[in-house]
Amino acid sequence: MARPYRSVLYIPAANTRAMEKARTLPADAIIFDLEDAVAPAEKLHARELLARALLADYGGRARIVRINGLETEWGEADARAFARDADGVLIPKVSRGASLDRAAALIPTTPLWAMLETPEGMLKAAEIAAHPRLTGMVMGTNDLAKDLHARFRPDRAPLVAGLGLCLLAARAHGRIIVDGVYNAFQDQAGLRAECEQGRDMGFDGKTLIHPDQLDIANEVFAPSEAEIELARRQIAAFDQARAQGLGVAVLDGRIVENLHAETARATLAMAEAIARSAS
Known part of the structure; x- marks a missing residue:
């Protein structure tokens, strides 16, 4: 992963002030968003506003455009409008791998991202993740919960099966994957708990609906100082063991194998990527 995706903030494409403010936020x-956040009567105007906004400098922030579905009257024009100027184009409600073929034809070079938000999408996650043009996956947990007729639970138990299938697919095919939104944007404790759950499951970061959620997501999905120090010590111990002709090392009473050293190197690489993005 060349850049971190700890915090992925939704911004309505019809809101010029919000798009301008986003240039200063630590996302x-x-x-x-041209889809759910924009009323039908504002779709064309929002497209024009976004085209102008993307001419501005957003620093190291990845700029992803969620277009309207290609089956809608706006989708194809959205795709053509942002096929070059964005860092990624996010296709909503992707339910099978073939759903990305039309987008790939309309958007020949810009990385494609897929919203996974339907039961069929969960069941076809591996097929979707295998698409050769796909870069990243975004969980749409609100739509998924609606389709499942699921009730809200702080532990998200009704959604865990779907989240897990998508994570397995993303990791099997080397894709970025970010968790769904937390709706109660004033509930900092609840947000932290859900971020920690997503981090522990293996997500790269979390989608967010309000700037006040950024700090917690950035903190939770970043390696802590203790994790960075441990990673350095694990690498040093393993390298020393290898130099001595040994296959494993022992650190603090625990075995350190090659898989632990690889994880430690990934931790340091993430810390370095975060440091670069902040500079």
Whole structure:
């Protein structure tokens, strides 16, 4: 992963002030939303506003455009409008791998991202993740919960099966994957708990609906100082063991194998990527 995706903030493409403010926010990535956040009567105007906004400098923040579905009257024009100027184009409600073929034809070079938000999408996650043009996956947990007729639970138990299938697919095919939104944007404790759950499951970061959620997501999905120090010590111990002709090392009473050293190197690489993005 060349850049971090700890915090991925949705911004309505019809809101000029919000798009301008996003240039100063500590978000790793921004999803400029032309779909759910824009009323039908404002779709064309929002497209024009976003085209102008993307001419501005957003620093190291990844600029991802969520277009309207290609089956809608706006989708194809959205795709053509942002096929070059964005860092990624996010296709909503992707339910099978073939759903990305039309987008790939309309958007020949810009990385494609897929919203996974339907039961069929969960069941076809591996097929979707295998698409050769796909870069990243975004969980749409609100739509998924609606389709499942699921009730809200702080532990998200009704959604865990779907989240897990998508994570397995993303990791099997080397894709970025970010968790769904937390709706109660004033509930900092609840947000932290859900971020920690997503981090522990293996997500790269979390989609967010309000700037006040950025600090917690950035903190939770970043390696802590203790984790960075441990990673350095694990690498040093393993390298020393290898130099001595040994296959494993022992550190603090625990075995350190090659898999632990690889994880430690990934931790340091993430810390370095975060440091670069902040500079």
